[in-house]
Amino acid sequence: MENVNFIQMFLNWLATFEPRVLILAASCIGAGLAMIAGIGPGIGQGYAAGKGAEAVGINPKASKQVTMVMLLGAAVAETSGILALVVALILLYGNPLVTASGAGIILAAAAIGAGFSMIAGIGPGIGQGYAAGKSTEAVGRRPKFQSAVVRTMFLGQAVAQTTGIYALIVALVLMFANPLTKLL
Amino acid sequence: MEPITGRALILACSAIGAGLAMIAGIGPGIGQGYAAGKGAEGVGRQPEAQGDIIRTMLLGAAVAETTGIYGLIVALILLFANPLIGLL
Amino acid sequence: MEPITGRALILACSAIGAGLAMIAGIGPGIGQGYAAGKGAEGVGRQPEAQGDIIRTMLLGAAVAETTGIYGLIVALILLFANPLIGLL
Amino acid sequence: MEPITGRALILACSAIGAGLAMIAGIGPGIGQGYAAGKGAEGVGRQPEAQGDIIRTMLLGAAVAETTGIYGLIVALILLFANPLIGLL
Amino acid sequence: MEPITGRALILACSAIGAGLAMIAGIGPGIGQGYAAGKGAEGVGRQPEAQGDIIRTMLLGAAVAETTGIYGLIVALILLFANPLIGLL
Amino acid sequence: MEPITGRALILACSAIGAGLAMIAGIGPGIGQGYAAGKGAEGVGRQPEAQGDIIRTMLLGAAVAETTGIYGLIVALILLFANPLIGLL
Amino acid sequence: MEPITGRALILACSAIGAGLAMIAGIGPGIGQGYAAGKGAEGVGRQPEAQGDIIRTMLLGAAVAETTGIYGLIVALILLFANPLIGLL
Amino acid sequence: MEPITGRALILACSAIGAGLAMIAGIGPGIGQGYAAGKGAEGVGRQPEAQGDIIRTMLLGAAVAETTGIYGLIVALILLFANPLIGLL
Amino acid sequence: MEPITGRALILACSAIGAGLAMIAGIGPGIGQGYAAGKGAEGVGRQPEAQGDIIRTMLLGAAVAETTGIYGLIVALILLFANPLIGLL
Amino acid sequence: MEPITGRALILACSAIGAGLAMIAGIGPGIGQGYAAGKGAEGVGRQPEAQGDIIRTMLLGAAVAETTGIYGLIVALILLFANPLIGLL
Numbered sequence: 009m010e011n012v013n014f015i016q017m018f019l020n021w022l023a024t025f026e027p028r029v030l031i032l033a034a035s036c037i038g039a040g041l042a043m044i045a046g047i048g049p050g051i052g053q054g055y056a057a058g059k060g061a062e063a064v065g066i067n068p069k070a071s072k073q074v075t076m077v078m079l080l081g082a083a084v085a086e087t088s089g090i091l092a093l094v095v096a097l098i099l100l101y102g103n104p105l106v107t108a109s110g111a112g113i114i115l116a117a118a119a120i121g122a123g124f125s126m127i128a129g130i131g132p133g134i135g136q137g138y139a140a141g142k143s144t145e146a147v148g149r150r151p152k153f154q155s156a157v158v159r160t161m162f163l164g165q166a167v168a169q170t171t172g173i174y175a176l177i178v179a180l181v182l183m184f185a186n187p188l189t190k191l192l
Numbered sequence: 193m194e195p196i197t198g199r200a201l202i203l204a205c206s207a208i209g210a211g212l213a214m215i216a217g218i219g220p221g222i223g224q225g226y227a228a229g230k231g232a233e234g235v236g237r238q239p240e241a242q243g244d245i246i247r248t249m250l251l252g253a254a255v256a257e258t259t260g261i262y263g264l265i266v267a268l269i270l271l272f273a274n275p276l277i278g279l280l
Numbered sequence: 281m282e283p284i285t286g287r288a289l290i291l292a293c294s295a296i297g298a299g300l301a302m303i304a305g306i307g308p309g310i311g312q313g314y315a316a317g318k319g320a321e322g323v324g325r326q327p328e329a330q331g332d333i334i335r336t337m338l339l340g341a342a343v344a345e346t347t348g349i350y351g352l353i354v355a356l357i358l359l360f361a362n363p364l365i366g367l368l
Numbered sequence: 369m370e371p372i373t374g375r376a377l378i379l380a381c382s383a384i385g386a387g388l389a390m391i392a393g394i395g396p397g398i399g400q401g402y403a404a405g406k407g408a409e410g411v412g413r414q415p416e417a418q419g420d421i422i423r424t425m426l427l428g429a430a431v432a433e434t435t436g437i438y439g440l441i442v443a444l445i446l447l448f449a450n451p452l453i454g455l456l
Numbered sequence: 457m458e459p460i461t462g463r464a465l466i467l468a469c470s471a472i473g474a475g476l477a478m479i480a481g482i483g484p485g486i487g488q489g490y491a492a493g494k495g496a497e498g499v500g501r502q503p504e505a506q507g508d509i510i511r512t513m514l515l516g517a518a519v520a521e522t523t524g525i526y527g528l529i530v531a532l533i534l535l536f537a538n539p540l541i542g543l544l
Numbered sequence: 545m546e547p548i549t550g551r552a553l554i555l556a557c558s559a560i561g562a563g564l565a566m567i568a569g570i571g572p573g574i575g576q577g578y579a580a581g582k583g584a585e586g587v588g589r590q591p592e593a594q595g596d597i598i599r600t601m602l603l604g605a606a607v608a609e610t611t612g613i614y615g616l617i618v619a620l621i622l623l624f625a626n627p628l629i630g631l632l
Numbered sequence: 633m634e635p636i637t638g639r640a641l642i643l644a645c646s647a648i649g650a651g652l653a654m655i656a657g658i659g660p661g662i663g664q665g666y667a668a669g670k671g672a673e674g675v676g677r678q679p680e681a682q683g684d685i686i687r688t689m690l691l692g693a694a695v696a697e698t699t700g701i702y703g704l705i706v707a708l709i710l711l712f713a714n715p716l717i718g719l720l
Numbered sequence: 721m722e723p724i725t726g727r728a729l730i731l732a733c734s735a736i737g738a739g740l741a742m743i744a745g746i747g748p749g750i751g752q753g754y755a756a757g758k759g760a761e762g763v764g765r766q767p768e769a770q771g772d773i774i775r776t777m778l779l780g781a782a783v784a785e786t787t788g789i790y791g792l793i794v795a796l797i798l799l800f801a802n803p804l805i806g807l808l
Numbered sequence: 809m810e811p812i813t814g815r816a817l818i819l820a821c822s823a824i825g826a827g828l829a830m831i832a833g834i835g836p837g838i839g840q841g842y843a844a845g846k847g848a849e850g851v852g853r854q855p856e857a858q859g860d861i862i863r864t865m866l867l868g869a870a871v872a873e874t875t876g877i878y879g880l881i882v883a884l885i886l887l888f889a890n891p892l893i894g895l896l
Numbered sequence: 897m898e899p900i901t902g903r904a905l906i907l908a909c910s911a912i913g914a915g916l917a918m919i920a921g922i923g924p925g926i927g928q929g930y931a932a933g934k935g936a937e938g939v940g941r942q943p944e945a946q947g948d949i950i951r952t953m954l955l956g957a958a959v960a961e962t963t964g965i966y967g968l969i970v971a972l973i974l975l976f977a978n979p980l981i982g983l984l
């Protein structure tokens with residue numbers, strides 16, 4: 009009794025659960041964390057929507073073109089939201105951690121770590137949406153340069169995606185190929 | 193005395209996960225509000241294009257809503273149809 | 281002496297989940313405030329289009345409110361119609 | 369010696385949930401401040417439209433306040449009319 | 457030897473809840489600062505409208521303060537008139 | 545051997561609460577910096593209105609400071625006049 | 633063998649509280665950087681007003697620094713003059 | 721019941737630390753997206769300067785990537801070359 | 809076999825506190841980057857004022873760095889000159 | 897059953913601290929991206945000033961990088977030269 013401090017008591021309490029329980033409980037939190045990435049596309053696409061509305065007002069003749077560029081750019085900006093949703097759905101419906109071998113506490117922490125990692129998707133979502141909005145504006149002003157503008161937009165959006173991809177990779181490593189369990 | 197079961201721990205963490213998932217709603221709120229502001233500005237400047245402006249604003253806002261819906265869906269799954277309980 | 285039960289743990293975490301879900305309200309607050317600002321600016325510049333501007337602002341703001349409402353609904357479910365307790 | 373009961377845990381987490389819910393107030397604060405800035409700018413440019421500008425600003429700001437109020441309501445429910453205790 | 461009671465846990469979590477509630481203050485700080493900037497800009501451009509600009513800025517800033525005050529009130533309730541203790 | 549008492553837990557959580565409350569300071573920092581930028585811009589454009597611009601900037605910045613002060617006050621209460629200890 | 637005492641818990645949480653308080657520094661960093669940018673822009677456009685622009689920028693930046701200093705002070709109090717220990 | 725060892729705790733916290741480090745990726749995502757938008761705008765305005773614009777955009781974006789890479793490196797170290805285990 | 813002592817807990821929490829304190833660095837990073845952008849813009853428009861622009865940009869950026877330095881100092885104190893250990 | 901040692905706890909928390917410290921990287925990422933965008937815009941408008949623009953952009957971006965580097969250094973210290981272990 010004397011050597012037992014509250015940290016040890018908490019860890020002992022955690023250890024009273026089956027490893028499977030810890031993993032499943034942590035997966036609930038990880039799934040919630042991953043969805044926070046959705047902040048990004050929401051802001052970014054909303055910016056594109058505003059720029060689209062503005063551009064259509066300024067140049068109603070180009071309204072079809074403007075709308076198309078807005079939707080194209082916004083589609084790219086959706087990526088991080090979809091990736092986060094996929095990670096959350098994997099945790100909920102195809103949880104690889106449950107069948108993985110290794111200490112329950114590490115696998116449970118991996119689910120939470122994967123959720124944290126996906127939050128990075130906020131960045132690409134906002135950034136790509138901004139690019140979509142600016143491209144929409146530019147095409148509304150000078151529709152004939154659409155291809156050059158859209159090409160630049162895609163190039164810039166691809167560059168802006170990278171940190172979201174890094175985060176996805178770290179999340180997938182944590183979920184499917186956790187190197188930490190082998191260190192135990 | 194009934195101790196905390198594994199099932200209870202998972203359900204407790206589901207409540208927290210559901211709350212976290214809703215935080216995604218910050219994004220569509222900011223983005224669609226920006227669109228609303230630009231739409232209002234545009235309608236004031238080009239009242240004749242009001243239809244096009246509002247249609248574009250709403251279309252863009254619909255696109256911006258999706259991640260908020262994703263968060264809601266994940267929260268509702270955690271609350272009403274938690275598939276992880278079945279894995280216990 | 282009544283120890284902490286699984287039921288109590290779920291309810292405790294539901295209180296935290298409800299609080300987290302409300303954080304979504306940051307978004308509509310920022311977005312609708314932007315719309316308010318653009319609306320006020322527009323009305324100052326084109327007073328004759330005041331009706332159109334305000335109508336567009338309010339329409340857009342209504343769209344921007346949704347994710348805040350989602351957060352509120354999830355919080356109220358956690359507080360008043362907690363489905364997790366039934367799953368225990 | 370009275371140990372920590374489930375009831376106490378729920379009330380403790382309600383204090384944290386109430387604090388979290390208030391964070392929603394960031395949104396209206398930013399948004400309404402933006403509206404205030406745009407209103408002040410507009411009044412400086414079109415003093416003759418002052419009434420319209422301020423009315424639009426306040427209307428939009430009222431809309432932007434809602435999610436902050438939602439957060440406050442959820443916090444007050446957790447503090448003064450905690451429904452979770454009854455579910456124990 | 458006096459162990460940690462439920463009462464102590466609630467009071468401890470109330471300290472954290474009070475701290476969290478103050479975070480709402482980020483919003484009014486940003487928003488009112490924006491209004492200050494726009495007010496200063498406006499006064500520089502239309503010194504003759506200084507009174508109107510400052511009055512509108514202050515009116516809008518007062519509106520933007522509310523959610524910061526809500527946060528403060530919830531924190532003060534948690535610290536000085538904690539209703540959760542009575543529910544134990 | 546002196547174990548952790550309820551009093552110690554409250555004081556420990558007060559340290560965290562005090563830290564959290566200071567986070568409110570993000571808001572005034574951003575807002576007043578915006579005002580500073582707009583003030584500097586305005587003074588460059590209308591040097592003759594320098595007095596009015598700076599006065600308006602400082603007035604607005606004072607308003608924007610309040611929620612940062614609220615956070616500081618709550619932190620200082622938690623650190624130097626902790627009312628929660630008395631409730632134990 | 634020395635167990636974890638209440639004093640140790642308070643000191644440990646003070647380390648976390650000190651770290652949290654520093655997060656306030658995000659605000660002045662963003663705000664003063666904005667002022668720096670506007671100052672640089674202004675000096676480029678009106679080099680003859682350089683003195684006034686820089687003076688206004690620095691005055692505004694000093695105002696924007698305060699909440700960062702508050703955070704630092706609270707952190708230093710927690711680290712070097714911890715009043716919570718005395719309350720134990 | 722499988723006990724949690726110190727080694728397991730370090731590895732578990734390394735998984736969480738790796739996840740936290742990746743959050744840095746928010747920054748480059750926003751920043752490079754801004755650059756992409758400005759680049760696309762510039763190409764629309766001065767198509768003849770397309771080469772220069774895109775080259776500058778990519779150069780600046782490369783610089784903006786670094787802190788995201790730092791986060792990735794720290795995460796990979798925690799996952800694949802964990803130095804903390806060796807210190808146990 | 810040495811269990812967790814109070815000293816160890818303080819040092820462990822100091823590691824977390826040091827990490828938290830570094831988050832302040834978000835602010836100067838954004839702010840100085842804004843100044844860099846405005847500086848680059850200004851130099852492109854008024855190459856003849858390059859010296860003044862860059863000097864103002866660097867002066868303002870130095871001011872914006874301070875809270876990042878405060879965070880670093882608090883982190884280094886926690887890591888290398890931890891005063892909390894002495895208070896145990 | 898081998899209990900957790902203080903050393904293990906410090907190392908575990910160091911992993912989390914290292915992850916938190918990297919979050920600072922959000923700032924330089926946003927800021928330098930802004931500078932990249934302004935640089936690209938400037939080069940499109942004044943191709944003849946390309947050298948000056950890019951040099952200023954890179955100089956400003958270097959300044960904006962520092963707090964990201966501070967975060968990296970603190971993380972690397974926690975991982976590879978952990979001074980806290982020596983204090984145990």
Ligand code: NA
Nearest residue numbers: 167168170171
């Ligand atoms: Na990238």
Ligand code: NA
Nearest residue numbers: 255256258259
């Ligand atoms: Na979307």
Ligand code: NA
Nearest residue numbers: 343344346347
């Ligand atoms: Na919505």
Ligand code: NA
Nearest residue numbers: 431432434435
């Ligand atoms: Na609202």
Ligand code: NA
Nearest residue numbers: 519520522523
């Ligand atoms: Na308000």
Ligand code: NA
Nearest residue numbers: 607608610611
């Ligand atoms: Na205020």
Ligand code: NA
Nearest residue numbers: 695696698699
């Ligand atoms: Na200040």
Ligand code: NA
Nearest residue numbers: 783784786787
């Ligand atoms: Na960088």
Ligand code: NA
Nearest residue numbers: 871872874875
């Ligand atoms: Na500073």
Ligand code: NA
Nearest residue numbers: 959960962963
């Ligand atoms: Na820097």
